[in-house]
Amino acid sequence: MERSASMERLDDLNKIISQYKDSPGQLIRILQKAQELYGYLPEDILGYIADKVGLPLSEVAGVVTFYSLFTTKPKGKHTISVCLGTACYVKGAPNVLEAIKKELAVDMDQTTADGLFTLTNTRCVGACGLAPAVLIDGEVHGRVKASDVPELIRQYRQRDQEGGTTTEADTGTNTVTDKTDSLKNHLPPSQAEPIIGPVLSLQRLEQIRHSYAVRYIQRMHPDQVPDWVFQKADHTLAAVPAAKSYRHQILVCAGTGCTSSRSAEIQSTLRRELQAQSLDGEIAVVHTGCFGFCELGPILVVHPERVFYCQVTPNDVPEIVERHIVQGQTVERLLYKHPPEGASRKTIDENEFFHPQIRVALRNCGIIDPENINEYIASGGYFGLAKALTAMKPTEVIETITCSGLRGRGGAGFLTGRKWAYTAAVKETVKYVVCNADEGDPGAFMDRSILEGDPHAVLEAMTIAGYAIGAQQGFVYVRAEYPIAVHRLEVAIDQAHQAGLLGQNILGTGFSFDIEIRLGAGAFVCGEETALLNSVSGKRGEPRTRPPYPAVSGLWGKPTLLNNVETYANIPQIICKGADWYAAMGTSGSKGTKIFSLAGKINNTGLIEVPMGTSLRTIIYGIGGGIPKGKAFKAVQTGGPSGGCLPAEYLDIPIDYDSLMKIGSMMGSGGLIVMDETDCMVDIARFYLEFTQDESCGKCTPCRIGTRRLLEIITRITEGKGTMKDLELLEELGHDIKEASLCGLGQTAPNPVLSTLRHFRHEYEAHIKEKRCPAGVCPALKPKGKYRIDGEKCRRCGLCVKVCPVKAISGEIRKTPFAIDAKLCIACGACAQKCPVHVIAQEGER
Incomplete structure (x- = not known):
């Protein structure tokens, strides 16, 4: 039989397969490399891979169809992906997406007629400080406005014609290549000295x-x-x-x-x-x-x-x-x-952004070269490991972590030491330590920053954990969307091996431990521990019922300790400085510090670490610098899609696990998305529901069908078609889904709806009774949604023409007033924002 075009690069594919097939759980990595090779995953290639790795084609195809980063269809030369994470969403990403659709004349997941561009979206790229963000061929373009779109697309078309490259100066946006293989173009080589090792004592x-x-x-x-x-x-x-x-x-x-x-x-x-x-x-x-x-x-x-x-x-x-x-x-x-x-x-010490912060997990970020193990050691790195291996028994390590009061920083806040003790107590010769770096919450980017700024801290902590529970192998499961973090992890693992701080006989103590990286492939549900472990083993990332818990039966059926990046980043300092030092920070039930990613409608977007119990007011107005443009604060979303929206009356509560739970929210991974008076809380609840419904693995009915029904109801309300009976139905269905869902994704999916109903019920009622969106966000409840120019007051400057992404404005500079074609207008608002005399408004506003 004649070979298909996709079967022409089998030598390269065979090298990929041979490199990974003998390592357990590497099917996903083989598929990722194959997709890089071919641009997509053709059916005959999937059959070839299945045959070579000894798996049924149905199992390989099942993995491919589960993860969003895999595709079985050819794409255009350039893939444009608009980030629809929360920070990007509230800062105008939907307008940017509509402008791209208009510019390219395509819809979602379609390719332009000339084969140049395929349009997709992504839920979060972990670059919330750059919102709204657009990825083109993996390059992150930050702070994109709808008016930037035509020039951005033009630059890529021009690059194809000239065979050149697009730069930040060309497009006027912030750009970073988000592909590991291209990092050398954006990250100059570290100036690190050679490793002084091996470190044997x-x-x-x-x-x-x-x-x-x-x-x-x-x-x-x-x-x-x-x-x-x-x-x-x-x-x-x-x-x-x-x-x-x-x-x-x-x-x-x-x-x-x-x-x-x-x-x-x-x-x-x-x-x-x-x-x-x-x-x-x-x-x-x-x-x-x-x-x-x-x-x-x-x-x-x-x-x-x-x-x-x-x-x-x-x-x-x-x-x-x-x-x-x-x-x-x-x-x-x-x-x-x-x-x-x-x-x-003048100095970093005078800057209010840093004043209330106490950095433990972030202590080295911005201080050391993350690709220089010597600098990590200079900061005290690997001394926690040395102390554990040379001066402490495994039980003493676990007791120290327990007495510190450290709780898991990934979501529910389970006591870390207790989890370690459970895993250590299982009588089994093979155990595993796993790091959850699959940071999928829209608006959260703390794990990414730790891995990019201090990767050795995570490696050291995992090695300490391996010693404590009796494991010799660890895995870091990290998002493929985080290539800089992946790159620095790879560098750190290689350096730790060279220094003898990973591998055999660490520090001459006879203890051996190693770490491998596993890349995710785009599935939010893999943040749930059992789903993550399935993915590490190369399977579909579907959760399973518990018990047994991973501490008893986890990766490949063996006892497995699983913590997230931020949790591990605290461990070396706790071992070095003691449990009492750590427990002295925070509140009675929530010890230590917590990292928050502060994003949305806030002056100072960024990553902060403060003691548990710090108030929302201190974070938003002290560290964050308040709300831009004098707008009024409306709400803050804590805990991502699993959390809740809190109004101004809660600005002075102490932020800790228990306080947030009492008012219908949760800590989650630590995302804080601030919203102002221009945000619609009904639309925000719809946005989060859309996210969780789309990310549901579909395994259990309450989550698969229940979130869909919730989304249908709340969508009706945003369209002005809801009834007061719908509010009762939302609450009843929300509580049922929380009670009956299999895993944490479904159990927390109704939280944004229930919290907005609790705190912003008047906005729901306005949508239903008055057919009005108080914030003017929901398109169906705007009078017509189009913009118009007051011709009598128009200064004829033409600034509006320059920013219109769809060329809907006509007129002649200094000669005739400008006018907007309602048929072409996408109501992005760029013209109204640019107008120096404010004579452009939506129909019905004036």
Whole structure:
């Protein structure tokens, strides 16, 4: 039989299969690599893979159809994917999506007639500080407006014609390649020195730490310098050469947000400028993980002065070098301006965004080079592991974690030490440690930032956990949509192996432990522990009934310990500093600190870590800088799709697990989405229901059918077709779904509906009784939804024409008033926002 076109690259495919087929649970990785090879997964290729790995075609096809990142249909040359996560949604992503549909003349999951573009959407890319975000060929374009769409598409068409590349300067948006293989174009190689290893003893670890102390402490506030710096190292072994010291260290954020804003180019430009002035021997340029202040990227901090520069561009670099490095003066215009008064803040210590924060899980993010194990050791890294292996019994490690009061940071808040104890108690020779890095909550990006900024902390914690429960193998299950995090995990694992801190006979103690990475393939339900374990083993990510719990029967039927990234990131510090130190922070029932991703209608979008019990008011108005443009606060969504929407009356409650549960919400992974007076709470509830209904695995009827019925009812209400009886039905059905669903996704899916009904019932009633959306969001309840220009007041400036994404406005600059064609108008509002005299409004508003 003649080979099909898709069977022509079998040599490459065979190499992929042979690389992974002998490792358990690697079917998903083989399929991911095959899709990279062919662009999609043709039917005959699926049959070939099934035959080679010894599985039925039905099982392989079942995996492919379960995960959203797999496709069995050819796509266009460019794939455009609009992020519809919560932060992007409330900041205008639907308008951007409509503009793209108009520009390309396609609907969702369709390809343009010329075969150039396929349009899709994605639920969250973990880049909430860049909302609204659009991915094109895996590149994240941040802060996209509907008016940007024509130029964005034009640039990609032009690139195809000229064979060139699209840049941030071309499109006017923030861009980062979101493909691991292309990271070299956006992340300059780390300037790390060779690994000083292998590290075979605690004494050797101390020598490396002291060697790099000179560099590490220059980045610290004097009050934060750790005690060990003043202690003399044990030099009974061969001395470690002292690390080079510098007059200044310039730390440049290389997290996803700043990378999308050209921080890699800033680093390269800095190095060239310093070399040109013969300063490269005196000044170090270091790329770090996320500082947390995503709204103001790219961020650059100069040490030892700790001067905090934000929204830096490559063009600003010569001035920074000349004025700050050479002349010793501050570049005032690049300093942070605190809202609302706009006063400058010179140093990171003066910045209100950082004042209430206490960083434990985020302690190294923005401080060390995440691709340099020596810097991690200098920060105290791997000393928790050394202490556990050399000075503690496994039971003592578990007791320390238990007494600290640490609760799981991924959702329900189960006591971490208790989970470790359950797993350790099972009499089984083979056990596993798994890290849940499948951060799928729209609006949550804390796990991504930890993995990008401090990957060794997670590896160290997992190794400590392996020692405590009696496991020798760990797996990190991470979203494929997080390639920078994946890249840094791979680098960290390789370095830990070279240093002897992963693998056989760690620190000469006889304990062995190793870690592998498993990539997700697009399924929110895989955040549920049993679904995640199925996915790690290469199967459909469907949850199963419990008991047995994973602690007894998890991965491949063996006892398995599963925690998320943030939970693990706390472990090394708890072991080093003790349970009492950690338990002294937080509240009686919720110890320690919590990371929150602050996004939506907030001045300071970013990632923060505060003690448990901090109030919403402190976070939103103190750290977050309040609501933009003087708008009124309406609600904050906590806990993502599983949580609830809280009104202003709860701004002063302490945020902890128990307080949030009492008022109908939950901590979840820590997403905080702020909404203002222009947001419709009925529409927000519909948005979350649409998400959970779409992400339901379909295994149990209450979730599969129940969420669909909820969505149908609430959609009717947003269309002005609801009745008061529908509100009773929503509540009754919501409670039934919570009680009867198989896993956490279904059990919490009704929460956004129930919480908005509880706190914003008047908005539901307005939609039903008055056929009116108070916020003016729901399209069916707008008078007509189109915009018009008051011709008598029009200044004829033509600014509206330039921003209209669908060319619906006509007129002549300085000669004739402009007018909007109602048939073409998509009601995106770009023209009204741009009009300097505010003479453009929706029909019915004036």
